[in-house]
Amino acid sequence: MDFFTTQPPWYIPLALLLTALLVGLIKAYRLWQDMYEDDEPASDRERLSELEEAHFAGELDADELRRVRELLSRSNASKAPEPLRSRPSIQPEPSPLPPSNSAGEPDTV
Numbered sequence: 429m430d431f432f433t434t435q436p437p438w439y440i441p442l443a444l445l446l447t448a449l450l451v452g453l454i455k456a457y458r459l460w461q462d463m464y465e466d467d468e469p470a471s472d473r474e475r476l477s478e479l480e481e482a483h484f485a486g487e488l489d490a491d492e493l494r495r496v497r498e499l500l501s502r503s504n505a506s507k508a509p510e511p512l513r514s515r516p517s518i519q520p521e522p523s524p525l526p527p528s529n530s531a532g533e534p535d536t537v
Contacts, residue, residue, distance in 0.1 A: 472503070472504060479496055
């Protein structure tokens with residue numbers, strides 16, 4: 429029964445700790461990535477293509493597809509393109525120098 433009284437090699441707890449740390453870091457990174465993933469909303473073209481696929485699969489009739497196309501075309505026509513935002517022009521500040529005496533004479537107080 430000498431097997432149970434001997435200590436395990438020193439590197440086994442270290443290997444377990446490093447493995448647990450690696451698994452924890454991978455899980456934390458995946459969670460962070462899911463939270464801060466930049467999901468863009470579906471465009472009108474993407475929505476229309478999904479509805480056309482549903483129409484070809486027989487899940488959507490032609491009248492409904494036509495109605496959706498009209499709604500999307502109306503929403504695109506009513507959207508005015510946003511003007512480009514320009515940076516405000518930077519005005520130079522006037523210099524705080526006092527007016528100079530044009531005669532070259534010293535100022536009297």
